Amino acid sequence: AQRVTQPEKLLSVFKGAPVELKCNYSYSGSPELFWYVQYSRQRLQLLLRHISRESIKGFTADLNKGETSFHLKKPFAQEEDSAMYYCALSEGYGQNFVFGPGTRLSVLP
Amino acid sequence: SAVISQKPSRDICQRGTSLTIQCQVDSQVTMMFWYRQQPGQSLTLIATANQGSEATYESGFVIDKFPISRPNLTFSTLTVSNLSPEDSSIYLCSVWDRTSYGYTFGSGTRLTVV
Numbered sequence: 001a002q003r004v005t006q007p008e009k010l011l012s013v014f015k016g017a018p019v020e021l022k023c024n025y026s027y028s029g030s031p032e033l034f035w036y037v038q039y040s041r042q043r044l045q046l047l048l049r050h051i052s053r054e055s056i057k058g059f060t061a062d063l064n065k066g067e068t069s070f071h072l073k074k075p076f077a078q079e080e081d082s083a084m085y086y087c088a089l090s091e092g093y094g095q096n097f098v099f100g101p102g103t104r105l106s107v108l109p
Numbered sequence: 110s111a112v113i114s115q116k117p118s119r120d121i122c123q124r125g126t127s128l129t130i131q132c133q134v135d136s137q138v139t140m141m142f143w144y145r146q147q148p149g150q151s152l153t154l155i156a157t158a159n160q161g162s163e164a165t166y167e168s169g170f171v172i173d174k175f176p177i178s179r180p181n182l183t184f185s186t187l188t189v190s191n192l193s194p195e196d197s198s199i200y201l202c203s204v205w206d207r208t209s210y211g212y213t214f215g216s217g218t219r220l221t222v223v
Binding site: 034036043044045046049051052086088096097098099100101102 | 142150151152153154157201203209210211212213214215216217
């Protein structure tokens, strides 16, 4: 069965510092991986998907199939990045999602 | 991307009663998903609702407790029945959004059972 792990429940960094939110997965097929973000008092929203290889709000994430990882990175954290981040895996187009436990990022001034 | 309206946004319910949550999408979608997020936990899929057929429930969730309706391609309801304090959670609906190639979520319903 597919599984997503995010080892850090809470990650605190100072403004301007680099940040990396870790995500590892286990899945025998070719997964589709996503990062979702939930800002305080807002709904869960899509941040990144691996197939797009895009940079959103300065965040990037690279799928490493050898290490089964999809870590989220940003070179210079901003205070407005403080939020809950969820890594998620889908078996394919429109298929069931499995969410990781989430990491709360706190960017300190 | 798809816009989802979910209501109520929150409710406080007595034990033994039921709460029905509504989810309206501004476009037609084949599948709608219902999730539960317990306090301090991640999201867990309850069931997948397809229009015109019975919902498909995940392990640990049963139709008697979480009946779902899907009368058309833009609307679904989830009922949480015979409420107990353990049902206190946030419930979210979600759809697969082809335009953004990702899942879009409703704003959630925060249920407190007293």
